[in-house]
Amino acid sequence: MLTSPRLLASSTFALLLTGAAACLAQTPPAPPAGIAIPPAPAAALPTVNGVAITERDVSAALAELSEAIEGVPEATRRTQLIDYLVTLKVVAAQARKEKQGEGPDFEARSRFIIDKMLTESYLRSAVAKSVTDEAVAAFYKDQVAASPSEVEVHARHILLSTEEDAKAVVAELKAGKDFAELAKEKSQDPGSKGEGGDLGFFPKDRMVPEFAEVAFALDPGKWTETPVKTQFGYHVIKVEERRQTPTPPLAEVDGQIRTYLARKTQAELVQKLREGAQIEKK
Incomplete structure (x- = not known):
């Protein structure tokens, strides 16, 4: 079974972490009083069988293993990365001696990577x-x-299973009953019943068309005298208030815009390159 380079790197690095943890667990003796301990120098870059490990190698390892080293103390991170690179070069050199890097499958995989x-x-x-x-x-x-800013309404509703029950609720409202109290008492919508039928603010396209058309036609403070039938049952709707949604500040949508533009840029570029390439399907 083939193991991905990233998984192999992570597992090898995990072994190095285990060894480092064992060393760190041994608490060194305290220095004599009055003697200052100089800061540990940055780990030097070694050579392995005559091949130098460079700062670019360390940076590449850091980028590749960013997730694996999240929990590693920064003070020991560089040392452990260099140890990992040493192991990598030692094992890779032996693999080359055994001609592990030869063959069409390896070459195809290398080209893909x-x-x-x-x-x-x-x-x-x-x-x-x-x-x-x-x-x-x-x-x-x-x-x-x-x-243009979007219009939203803040509405309540009372949901009933039959038109007869809904008309009875309308009669109670006309007699002076409080809408929210009637919703708590009689609504069959478990999501809003406990809140007096309160649905909060919503745009027109969030509700089913039959409900939305009526709700957005009502003036604030008014309720429907004729029950509204939808796939859920019969609704008595009251609009509390209406508002224009404010335009979000740039800082609030900056990340979303960057993500959209990045995807758009990549898609257009890939499409352009594909159109300019000679692609033959056999």
Whole structure:
């Protein structure tokens, strides 16, 4: 069974963590009073069988193992990353001696991994160039701030299973009964019954059309004298208030805009490259 490079890296690194934890568990003796301990120097970069480990290697390992080292103290993180790289080079050298890196399957897998890394790097670079603060601000101005604000209503309802029961509730309302109290007493909607039928604020497209059309036609403080039939039963609806939804500030939607623009940039770029490529299907 093939093991992914990321899983192999994580498992190898986990073994290193185990060894490091055992060493850290041994508490060193306290220094004599009055003697200052100099800070530990940054771990030096070794060579393995004549092959140098570079700062770029350490950075690459840090990026690849970012999740695995989250719980590692920062003071020992660099040392353990370097230990991992030493292990990697020692084992990889032996694998090369045994010709583990040869054969069409290994070559195909290597090409796939390299192509994937190149694709991710290229798309990240394209997004970084395209999705700038200026692009986000322009999208916000054109698509968010310029859009008409949405109307919402704050409504209550009393849901009954029959039209006869709903008409009886309307009669009680006309006689002066409180809407919220009647909802608590008689509504068959378990989600709003305990709140006096309160549905809060909602836009028109959140409710089924039959309900929404009537609710958005009512003036605040008014209720329906004719029960409204929907797939759920018969509703008596009261509108408490109406409002225009405020436009969210840029800071509130900045992340959403960046995500949208990044996906749009990538999709358009990929489509353009595919259209310009010679793709032959056999």
